Amino acid sequence: MTLVERATAADRRQVVETVVAAFDQDPAFRYFFRDPVTRDAEAAEFAGHLFDQRVAPGTAWVISGGMSLAMWDAPGGSSGSGEEPKLAVSDEALARLDDYHRAVQGFFPRRQPFWYLGVLATHPSHAGRRLGRSVMQPGLAAAAAAGLPAYLETTNEANVGLYERAGWRVSGSTHLNDLPIWVLTQ
Secondary structure, three states, X not given: OOOEEEOOHHHXXXXXXXXXXXXXXXXXXXXXXXXXXXXXXXXXXXXXXXXXXHHXXXXXXXXXXXXXXXXXXXXXXXXXXXXXXXXXXXXXXXXXXXXXXXXXXXXXXXXXXXXXXXXXXXOHHHOOOOHHHHHHHHHHHHHHHOOOOEEEEEXXXXXXXXXXXXXXEEEEEEEEOOEEEEEEXX
16 A cells, blocks of 8 residues: 655655656646746756745645655645745746736636645656655545535646546646646536
């Protein structure tokens, strides 16, 4: 049986490594961080930022200390506390991240609370073991217990089928320039 645990600050290094490795060829990360010289450093900065936002409120879960992880946003809660530090990425990457955020926001409910799965990643060395399905379960269980929907988005067409087999359904799609985006709900 796979043990899913709430993430702690001690998991940060492995979580960042896992996200960078898992999203190395991901269309969104390639869109956000275009410069091959700075890509890994910017991706690591971004992954660490996302983790830091979710570890304190307890909405990040890990398997094997971060070899697989799910980082959720709970409804009504701020992922961070107070003023967030500026991401140490290029201004161009920040602009693309902002454009992406605006592109997907229209697909989420405006007046109904929901859970949002911001990151689901498994280190390539642990792929194919269904760890992603296991590590996303605490967030799905919290959403179900509250009677709320859960949402996520992907830019990788192959992931759409994986999510559908896990019970998600496509609720919308769009493009940001040449980047396709699918929004799914459960």
